[in-house]
Amino acid sequence: MARLKTTNDVFNAIAEPKRRALIEIIAGREMAVGDLVEETKWPQPAVSKHLAVLREVGLVTERREGRCRIYTIQPDKLRPIHEWIHQFEKYWGGALEQLETYLDSIQDKEDQR
Amino acid sequence: MARLKTTNDVFNAIAEPKRRALIEIIAGREMAVGDLVEETKWPQPAVSKHLAVLREVGLVTERREGRCRIYTIQPDKLRPIHEWIHQFEKYWGGALEQLETYLDSIQDKEDQR
DNA sequence: TGTATATATTCTTATATGGGTATATGATGC
DNA sequence: GCATCATATACCCATATAAGAATATATACA
Numbered sequence: 156m157a158r159l160k161t162t163n164d165v166f167n168a169i170a171e172p173k174r175r176a177l178i179e180i181i182a183g184r185e186m187a188v189g190d191l192v193e194e195t196k197w198p199q200p201a202v203s204k205h206l207a208v209l210r211e212v213g214l215v216t217e218r219r220e221g222r223c224r225i226y227t228i229q230p231d232k233l234r235p236i237h238e239w240i241h242q243f244e245k246y247w248g249g250a251l252e253q254l255e256t257y258l259d260s261i262q263d264k265e266d267q268r
Numbered sequence: 269m270a271r272l273k274t275t276n277d278v279f280n281a282i283a284e285p286k287r288r289a290l291i292e293i294i295a296g297r298e299m300a301v302g303d304l305v306e307e308t309k310w311p312q313p314a315v316s317k318h319l320a321v322l323r324e325v326g327l328v329t330e331r332r333e334g335r336c337r338i339y340t341i342q343p344d345k346l347r348p349i350h351e352w353i354h355q356f357e358k359y360w361g362g363a364l365e366q367l368e369t370y371l372d373s374i375q376d377k378e379d380q381r
Numbered sequence: 382t383g384t385a386t387a388t389a390t391t392c393t394t395a396t397a398t399g400g401g402t403a404t405a406t407g408a409t410g411c
Numbered sequence: 412g413c414a415t416c417a418t419a420t421a422c423c424c425a426t427a428t429a430a431g432a433a434t435a436t437a438t439a440c441a
Contacts, residue, residue: 157396170283230359246343270426
């Protein structure tokens with residue numbers, strides 16, 4: 156087997172720095188492809204192809220508006236990664252991180268209710 | 269250009285599920301390669317090669333002890349990823365996550381002192 | 382010195398990439 | 412219908428895998 160596809164999961168999708176850059180730019184707002192091309196100064200096909208990967212793993216959604224395609228971030232898709240790393244937080248943490256860990260454990264119980 | 273090397277950074281290194289599995293197994297203890305082979309039931313060269321990638325990005329360190337090589341995790345190397353995702357947490361959060369974000373901001377100020 | 386043990390490295394191969402360029406699709410306005 | 416704008420897709424290429432099998436390295440021990 157070769158390396159996993161970039162569209163295999165969110166971990167693989169965000170391994171590419173340019174896709175992380177796109178996520179940072181889109182976060183919290185809605186943007187058309189053209190806006191992203193202007194902001195990044197990358198060739199349009201490059202932007203479209205990276206967006207296609209992010210779309211396939213669900214990190215962004217697309218909505219058509221006339222000729223434009225408006226992209227929106229789905230940040231909750233990053234949560235599995237956050238939680239995967241969270242389990243190792245206790246090994247590097249100072250005092251405040253420990254409190255965080257404690258509060259998370261409370262929340263986990265709440266989520267189970 | 270092709271895809272970035274798996275050893276390019278921690279993001280690329282942990283994109284492979286088997287490397288994440290290794291990290292989960294080693295976390296919090298010290299293990300020889302043989303222990304990992306036994307635990308995973310993977311072929312020994314596979315384990316060694318995945319460990320080499322983790323080593324190159326600093327996620328594990330190796331110590332020689334007789335014929336064995338003992339591997340230890342360096343969990344703080346995961347921190348940059350945790351912090352990258354942290355900036356998007358506010359977009360998905362419920363009440364307790366907001367508190368977490370607040371506590372983090374306190375801690376950031378503390379770190380700056 | 383020779384042998385067994387523990388681990389790393391070297392091949393090979395199938396597969397997937399990201400960049401660049403050209404082209405296709407699709408909506409708008411005349 | 413036709414030209415134009417906005418975006419996606421197809422093609423080519425150089426590069427990097429991960430798996431498997433075979434082999435090399437290094438240490439311990441008789």
